[in-house]
Amino acid sequence: MDVMTTSLTTSSSSKQELRPRPVRGVRRAGVRATAPWRMAAVDVTTVASGMIAFGLVLGITIHTLGRDAPAGIIGAAGVYGGSAQLTTVTLLSQGSALLLAVLSGAVVNLRLLLYSAALGERFAGQPRLFRWLGPHLMIDQTFLMAQSRPELTGRTFRHYWLWLGALVLVVWCSSVAAGELLAPILPPMPHLPLVCTAMFLGLLIPRLATRPAVTAAVTGFGAAALVSSLVPQLGIVAGALCGVAAAMARRQSTSTTSK
Numbered sequence: 001m002d003v004m005t006t007s008l009t010t011s012s013s014s015k016q017e018l019r020p021r022p023v024r025g026v027r028r029a030g031v032r033a034t035a036p037w038r039m040a041a042v043d044v045t046t047v048a049s050g051m052i053a054f055g056l057v058l059g060i061t062i063h064t065l066g067r068d069a070p071a072g073i074i075g076a077a078g079v080y081g082g083s084a085q086l087t088t089v090t091l092l093s094q095g096s097a098l099l100l101a102v103l104s105g106a107v108v109n110l111r112l113l114l115y116s117a118a119l120g121e122r123f124a125g126q127p128r129l130f131r132w133l134g135p136h137l138m139i140d141q142t143f144l145m146a147q148s149r150p151e152l153t154g155r156t157f158r159h160y161w162l163w164l165g166a167l168v169l170v171v172w173c174s175s176v177a178a179g180e181l182l183a184p185i186l187p188p189m190p191h192l193p194l195v196c197t198a199m200f201l202g203l204l205i206p207r208l209a210t211r212p213a214v215t216a217a218v219t220g221f222g223a224a225a226l227v228s229s230l231v232p233q234l235g236i237v238a239g240a241l242c243g244v245a246a247a248m249a250r251r252q253s254t255s256t257t258s259k
Contacts, residue, residue: 036156040163043145044171051141051168052175054082059179060186061086065093069180076176077169081139084108110244115143122146122157130158137165216247 055076062072067089079085084105091101115138116123123131142164146152152160220243227238 036152036160037163039149039152040160040167043148043164044167047141047145047168048171051082051171055172055175056179056182058082058086058089059176059181060183061179062089062176063180063183065089067093072180073173073177076173079105080136080169080172081105081109081112082172107241107244110241112138112143115140119143119146122153125154126158130162134158134161134165137161137168139168142168211250215250216243219243219246 058076059072063069072089075085075089079088087108088101088105091104092098096104112135116135119138123134126134142161145164146157146161149160220239223242224239
């Protein structure tokens with residue numbers, strides 16, 4: 001009995017020694033868990049070139065239109081959206097009332113309501129402070145990058161989102177500031193409005209992949225052109241409102257038909 005017991009004990013201890021010990025930071029298939037900040041940094045590099053180009057154009061535009069440079073940088077962080085800030089700055093330079101310019105910028109950003117609805121579940125269980133402040137970091141780029149990582153939830157998603165928004169903010173504000181600094185040494189650019197229009201089209205065309213998007217673009221363009229011929233200051237607001245309303249109506253009609 002003693003020999004058998006000793007043999008079994010020795011065999012058991014040998015098996016335990018042969019078992020691989022768990023290593024911290026390793027997940028399935030031996031893949032090391034990636035830190036949220038590292039994932040955010042990698043994702044930001046994929047969109048940095050587009051943000052830098054847009055930020056430079058916005059900074060040059062702010063200087064060309066005679067707006068205050070520090071206000072432009074503060075606005076880049078506060079508005080946290082190039083299209084909305086460009087719309088607001090352009091209308092202010094044309095003599096529009098401050099309230100109308102701010103309203104136009106807000107209307108341009110109405111698409112973010114759809115983004116927030118799509119990310120609603122991942123924000124629902126977060127701390128209250130994050131639920132209040134986190135949505136400020138929502139733009140096209142951050143939304144698309146977060147959607148590409150559906151496995152991130154809870155605390156991991158919160159850390160990823162904050163790092164993502166902070167890194168985007170650094171790239172964006174630095175680009176706007178660089179544009180404002182470069183503007184005085186650049187030659188006159190009377191074609192700058194065409195550059196802004198081309199950038200808007202470059203951002204728009206890749207998104208025309210669904211029928212609601214096409215409906216919104218066509219309706220918004222028609223409404224903006226019609227209203228601008230009558231009341232130029234209201235053209236952007238009218239186009240954005242009509243475009244969003246048309247897209248929502250088309251989406252609702254499609255969902256009803258599919259049911």
